[in-house]
Amino acid sequence: MSGKVVALCGGVGGAKLALGLSHVVPPDDLTIIVNTGDDFEHLGLYVSPDVDTVLYTLAGIGDPVQGWGLAGESWNFMAALERLGGETWFRLGDTDLATHVERTRRLRSGDILTAVTDALARRLGIACAVLPMSDDPVRTVLDTDEGLLDFQHYFVRRQAVPKVRTIRYDGAAKAAPSSAVLAALSDPALAAVIICPSNPWLSIAPLLAIPALSDLLRASGVPVVAVSPLVDGRAVKGPTAKLMVELGHGVSAAAVATFYGDLVTGHILDDSHAFEADAIRETGAHVTVMPTLMTDLDTRIALARRSLDFARQIAHLGVRGSDV
C-alpha cells in the first residue's frame, strides 16, 4: 500500500507479523512500535524482551523454534552463573547477553532507549524503524493469587501459573511516547496502523495505557487494524486464553474487540473464529476473516499483505462502517 505503516507489537506472535510487514512495506515506510512494559533489570542488566524478539526476528537471527532468543545460542554463561549461586530463572544465552550488556552500557552512558534500540537495529542490518513505545519506564504488574508479580516473575519465573486478578501498567499514566513515536503516529503520510496478534492485555495494553499514544492513535484518522491472537479459541503461544478466562472475559475474538473498543476500526479474525464476525460487526467495526496462523515466512508475508489490503479497504469505506 502507499503511505506509511505503523505496527504495534509485543513479543513472539507480534514479531512474526512485523517480519511479514518488513517484507511488504518499504523500510522507510515501516515503523514498529514495541511494548516495553516487560522490560526489567536483571543481574544488573537492562533487559527488553519484546524489543529483542522483534530485533532478532527482523534480523533473521532469532531462534526459529521458540520464537525468542537467538538461533544456535549457547548457555555457558548460565551454567557458570549457576555454579556461582547466581539467579538463573531467567535464561540469558551467551550471544543474547551481548545485547543486554551493550544496551545497559549505552543507557548508563546517557543514551535514551530509543537511540540504543536504533543503534542495535542498524548493527543487525534492520532497515525499518524499531521504536520502544517510550523512553520512560512503564512496568506491567500483575495482581495474582500469589500477590503482586512483576511481569517477568509472573511470565517466566512462575510460568504464567498464578491466577491473574487485575493488571497494572505502572508509570504509563506519566509516560510520554518518544519523539520518534510521536512523529510516526502524527506523520501526514501515515496510512494504516496494524496491531499485531500479541496478547492484548499483556503486550498491547501497555502501549495503549500511555495516554498520549492512544490519543494519537484515535486522532490519526487512519484505519487501525487489529489481528486477533486467537486461533481455534486459543492463543498460538502464551497465556492469552488462560488470562482472558481469569479476567472474566471468556475466550473469544469478540472479547478482544471489546477490549480494544473504538480505538480499533478493523478486526481480522482467524477462519476458526468466523462465527464471531457478525457480533463484532454489530459494534460498528469492520471485520474480515482469513487464516492467521503464521507457520513460516510465506504465511507471515501473506498475513501482512492481507492486513494492509484490509486497512486500504477500510480507508476507502470510512473508518467505521459496514462489512468489508
Add this chain to the structure above:
Amino acid sequence: MSGKVVALCGGVGGAKLALGLSHVVPPDDLTIIVNTGDDFEHLGLYVSPDVDTVLYTLAGIGDPVQGWGLAGESWNFMAALERLGGETWFRLGDTDLATHVERTRRLRSGDILTAVTDALARRLGIACAVLPMSDDPVRTVLDTDEGLLDFQHYFVRRQAVPKVRTIRYDGAAKAAPSSAVLAALSDPALAAVIICPSNPWLSIAPLLAIPALSDLLRASGVPVVAVSPLVDGRAVKGPTAKLMVELGHGVSAAAVATFYGDLVTGHILDDSHAFEADAIRETGAHVTVMPTLMTDLDTRIALARRSLDFARQIAHLGVRGSDV
C-alpha cells in the same frame, strides 16, 4: 610449617605459587592477599583480573595454557558484542562473564569486595582465604610515551607496548586494608609472609602502596620471603623485564631486592640468578637459590614447600642476617 601463612599475590605467576601453597598449608592457615590495582569497570561490569586468576587457579578450573581465564572457555558473547559494535579489546569469555556479572550484582547490592570474593571462592570450592588487598579502590596508572594509561589499557589493549616512565597507584595512600587483611597480618599465629613471583612494580607494589598494609608487614616480625619473578634474566610471562629496563633498574634479581628494600627479609632466586646471591646478601637480607620455574603442579608444590622451609630457617636465624 606450623603457624599461619600469608601470601601476597598478583595474577598468573603469583597464582601458580598460591596453588602450590594451598597444597602444602592447611586451608585454615593460608590467606592469599591479592592485588586489586588492576581492577576496572568494563562494559558496566566490575572486573578483578588478579583475583579471578587466583580463584580459577585455586579452584582447578583455570585455563592451563594461558594461565588466566577458564579452561574450555567459549567466546560467543564476544562475537555477538563485536556484531553489535561493542568494545572487544578486553576478552571476556562466556563462562568468565558469569563471575563479573555476579560480582557486579553483589557489589551494587551493597556487599563489599571482600565479602563478594569470599562468596565466589566458597562457591568454587576454595577452602583457604582469598582476600582482595582492600575494599577501597586502588588503580594502577602508567605514565607512558603514549600518555597516562590505566592498567588494562596498557597491559591488554596496548599489549604492554608503550614505554613506561613512572607508575602511580591512585587511591593507595587513602586506601585501608580490609578488616580481613588486617586480621591476617596481625594474627599472633602468623609465621611467614610469602611474596609470590608476580611483577613487583605492577602486581605487588599496589599492595605495598597501601600505607597500613606495608606497615603491618614491617611490624609483623615474621619472615617476609619474596620469590624473584626472574628466570634467566627474563620474566616467565609478562612485561617485567621490559618494564625494569624502562624504569631504569636493569633486569636483575638485585634490582627486585632493592625495590622491596628492608620490607623483605629473605629472597629466593632462581638457579639462573645464583650469581647475584652474594650482592643481595651484602644488603643484610637472607638469600637462597633454587629452581623457581613452575611448569606443573609438582613444581608449584615444591617451590611452595621450599619457600616455607626458607621462611622457617630465617625465623630461626633472625629476620635479618647471614646466608641461609
